[in-house]
Amino acid sequence: MSVDPETRAVYDRKAEDYARMVRSEKPSGALAEFIGLMPPGARVLDLGCGPADAAAAMRDAGLRPDAIDASPGMVEIANRTHDIGARCATFDDLTEEAAYAGVWASFSLLHAARDDLPRHLAAIARSLVDGGHLTIGMKVGEGGGRDSLGRFYVYVGVAELEGMLHDAGLSVLSKREGAERGMAGTIDPHVIMLARKTADG
Numbered sequence: 001m002s003v004d005p006e007t008r009a010v011y012d013r014k015a016e017d018y019a020r021m022v023r024s025e026k027p028s029g030a031l032a033e034f035i036g037l038m039p040p041g042a043r044v045l046d047l048g049c050g051p052a053d054a055a056a057a058m059r060d061a062g063l064r065p066d067a068i069d070a071s072p073g074m075v076e077i078a079n080r081t082h083d084i085g086a087r088c089a090t091f092d093d094l095t096e097e098a099a100y101a102g103v104w105a106s107f108s109l110l111h112a113a114r115d116d117l118p119r120h121l122a123a124i125a126r127s128l129v130d131g132g133h134l135t136i137g138m139k140v141g142e143g144g145g146r147d148s149l150g151r152f153y154v155y156v157g158v159a160e161l162e163g164m165l166h167d168a169g170l171s172v173l174s175k176r177e178g179a180e181r182g183m184a185g186t187i188d189p190h191v192i193m194l195a196r197k198t199a200d201g
Contacts, residue, residue, distance in 0.1 A: 003070045003090045004152040007111050011050075012073035014149070014183065019051035019077050021183055027057045030176060030192045034104055034135045035061045042101035045127065047094070048108020052078030052086050058104070059084065066100070068093070069108075091120045096127045103128060107137040107190070114144060114154045121168035128197040134170055136161070140177070140189040147184040158191050170195035 011018065027035065031054055038044060042063050046055040049067035051074060058065040059082075067086035069075050078086035091112055103124050112120055124134055141155030156164075162172050176192040 007151045010149050010151050011071035015073035015077050037133050044102040045100045047105040050074050052082050052084045056082040094123045098129050102133045105136045110138050125168045132197045134195045137192045149184050165195045
């Protein structure tokens, strides 16, 4: 399952609501850390950019973000709000090799099927330069299913995700665990991991 049609339809329909919910005056701690690791003028990927607030913060910091999302509604808001050049693309469209100093995948890959996660992480690793960084956010738990809005989620264990990143050639540098309320109204545990592509990855 590359793109779940029902999940994409929810984001198209709720794009404005989602953009209002995630809007922030300043980058999160994880995003500030990610930006701080990037060389000046580096090309970076916002994978599943949503309204592209993160990509805009990257651009404001002097980076060159490539913002992509599978939802046309989200891409429209991203470009209307930030004139960021966002484009519609799925995880399967990531075919670049050694193109990015960093990949920001903030709670986007949780909409992929579990069996697809290893190949998506491998594609991310290939897209990174040696020593490049990935920040990934995922919901923590077991199994998968749909929320009350109809969005599909896959849940991962912290150790499970760390193992997947290792298998893709990425070394985990830090982990941030927490919980927050999402658009569906539930408070869900999550983990945000920062990883680096190893020289032989």
